[in-house]
Amino acid sequence: MSAPVVRAAGYIRVSTAEQALRGLSLEAQEAEIRRWAAEHHVRLENIYVDKGITARKQLHRRAAFMQMMQAVDAGQIDLILVMRLDRWFRNVYDYHKMMNEHLIPHGVNWCAVKEDYDTTTTNGRLMINLRLSIAEQECDTDADRIRDVQQNMVAKGRWPFGAAPLGYRIEEKRLVKDPQTQPQVEFFFRHMLANGSLRGALFAMNDRFGTSYEYRRAQDLSRKSVYYGVYGENQSFCPAYITLEEHQRIRSLAEKNVRVWSSPTAWPHLFSGLLICDDCHRRLNAQTIRRPSGVYTTYRCSHSTDNHGCANNRSISEKVIEEYLLNYVREDLAQYIVQMEVSRKKAAALPDNTAKIRAKQERVKTLFINNFIDLEEYKRRIQELEGQIIRRPPSEKTKDVSKLKQLLEDGALKMYPTLTREEKRAFWRGFLKELHIYRGTIQGPPIFL
Ligand SMILES: [Zn+2]
Incomplete structure (x- = not known):
């Protein structure tokens, strides 16, 4: 007798910003779900994908999610697979509404393939509520939304942060070369490319221009993509100081240097x-x-x-x-x-007689306290003894x-x-x-x- 086939549906949600993140992309989520389904011998009937949808978007505005609920209601699904709980819910209320209206009436279970929740125990349900409450808060301060806004700005060639990187200034929200620091940055890159040392270039720059930039500044110069004109997806984001090839050379030189410095045994x-x-x-x-x-x-x-x-x-x-x-x-x-x-x-x-003399002084003190000698006498004897110390x-x-x-x-x-x-x-x-x-x-x- 073979076990009844479990019919599973995968659900994937990815926002525009997340698509660029390792491990959260649509492909990554799909791979995780497929892997789990294969390992657990469930039949993956369908994968529902809400793409470009942030967690803030209400459930009824997620088209794929609503389709999946229809399949649940039609009795076509036994199990829903998501990569993580926060892929389909970031809100305690929505979660319970969905459970009570769709999953429980139709005997459908769900599983987060990268997390470990147990919907069958009180403890497990408590964990889910807790996780959702946290996700809800995260959602409010919202990293997703901020990333989306930033990405939008970058696409339009606008610098999404406050301060401009060294060598640039902000003009009408765009990065342009800053005439004041431009010679410094140009000098730094010339020196770095000629001598291959990040620290050497930094010292030379500080010496030449009387600046006192710290090492972190040199690391920024060697790492940030704006210096070859690129930021995020935008390949012509700002005026460049170096070419991509030069940047790659600097990276490999800098890494060699780091190896020397980071390992005290080397x-x-x-x-x-x-x-x-x-x-x-x-x-x-x-x-x-x-x-x-x-x-x-x-x-x-x-x-x-x-x-x-x-x-x-x-x-x-x-x-x-x-x-x-x-x-x-x-x-x-x-x-x-x-x-x-x-x-x-x-x-x-x-002979070091300090201890002996101190003992004698103590005895004088006792005499004084017991009124055998007066203050004058006390002071005189203490002083006399002090003079006899040989250190x-x-x-x-x-x-x-x-x-x-x-x-x-x-x-x-x-x-x-x-x-x-x-x-x-x-x-x-x-x-x-x-x-x-x-x-x-x-x-x-x-x-x-
Ligand atoms: Zn000093």
Whole structure:
């Protein structure tokens, strides 16, 4: 005995704006419905399509939906398949009206193939109501409608947003080149295409024009389609700065760069976190620039570019810092270690009697509180004891230098050139605490851990 055939109908609704979205297009919805029907061995009798219809449109104005209800009433359908609940309803009232007037009287079930609702349990029905209430709210603030309006504007060559992208200004709602920023944008693209570095082009542009655009601006320039004249479906939306081919070249160059920067293991910054701005005392930021001749890392105080009063506005190359530090370790570290050891021995020889004196002072206080001595006497004795304190020098001058000594003894320095960048990074971090930098010069000596 074979199971009775389930006759299914698919329902698809797609608004104009949604048609362009991945996963919501008519084709995508149809594919999902067909896939589900095949997997569950139901016979798909018909697919009803309401195209260009937003969820706001009332049910009786959706032609395909009304046809499907007629089929339900005629007893031709057992099951309705939609991709998601919001494809056919975004409103609690409409949903129940349809259930009560059409589906329940004719014993028709429905199923959202990409969602999991159970119409047979109280919990399942509660979920549906909840989902519909949410969909209703979403519908009111309506993304659909906004997208439709935007798409309409774009088709007419109008910029649908407030601010114009860099290099443009808005004239009668259209984007035209802005004479003020046009040279900057042209310079940026020329530089980018010649050198292949987004960051390099950004710095060069900022240097040349005295601007302080952030990296995000460079990313916008490299990504936005308006720069080759296209927006949305509109192929001649605005005057272009570059061709589509140039845009594609920039994209592929930028992606190569991103790979270098986004992966700290691919190109570790040797000194990031260790360099201190000698003006504003913030840590310097590392930048890596890729040129045909190689990859260059520099450090600078990001606070100097955002007009926050830091005068440390020059960057310093990683090479310079590395050379300086290697030199320091070779030439001066031994001397430093000797000094440390001497002051450490001196300090160790000094008895630190702070605790003892404090205890004596406490006893004086007790005498005073119990009226054995007067205030005058109390003050005199406290002061006298304070003068007898012998303190060890602060720990800054008595650092443990065993790690630094190892550096000299193990021939670690000879090993250095053979290390990977990751290992070099770890090497410096092993004993260096910070190094102060001002306007591209090192304010030595280094401070060790
Ligand atoms: Zn600074």
